[in-house]
Amino acid sequence: MASKLTTDFFNRDPKIVAKELLGKAIVRKLGKTKLKGKITETEAYYDGNDPASWARFNGKYKKIMEMEAGTILVKMVHNNWLFNIVTSKKGDASAVLIRAIEPLNFNARGKGPGILTKELKINKEQNNKNITTNKEIWIEDNLDNIEIEKSFRIGVKRDLSQKLRFFIKGNKNVSRI
């Protein structure tokens, strides 16, 4: 039975949240339509220790990341929206990035990370909202049996030598391997 995730779920270490988020269903309500996608790839981000984390910019993003667990953080980079959920307790500036989903009940035009935000129509509007209380987007439990794999960052260009990337083994929706 599908149950909606609450603040307690996100109020933990980002790497735990990232791991357990895999296989869960993200639900986006657009008017009468309800889009569901299975989360297939996530990454955990910490504060200043993480060279790629937005928190190191000491600005607006860090402020949001220090907010309550479950806060949605959206940023446009490279013409793609990146969808993050703040984790851990207030003041920790940590978050989980959802990189890819697998469409469950709709057709995606594109593939890869783009579908997450383009097809689900995620944009600035969702920024700073709370995913546990929002009525248009939330995450619910999914009973799929999945195999979780973890790895280092994709590619070699950016150096983020931490094993904080999680994805579903063998899933074709994962951007790159």
Place this chain on the structure above:
DNA sequence: AGGAAGATCTACT
């Protein structure tokens, strides 16, 4: 107003 930075994508070899 200008400059800098970025977690990507696409194409080609």
Place this chain on the structure above:
DNA sequence: GTAGATCTTCCTA
């Protein structure tokens, strides 16, 4: 696998 392109946002002066 590697390189480059292109875009949006944020910070500082």
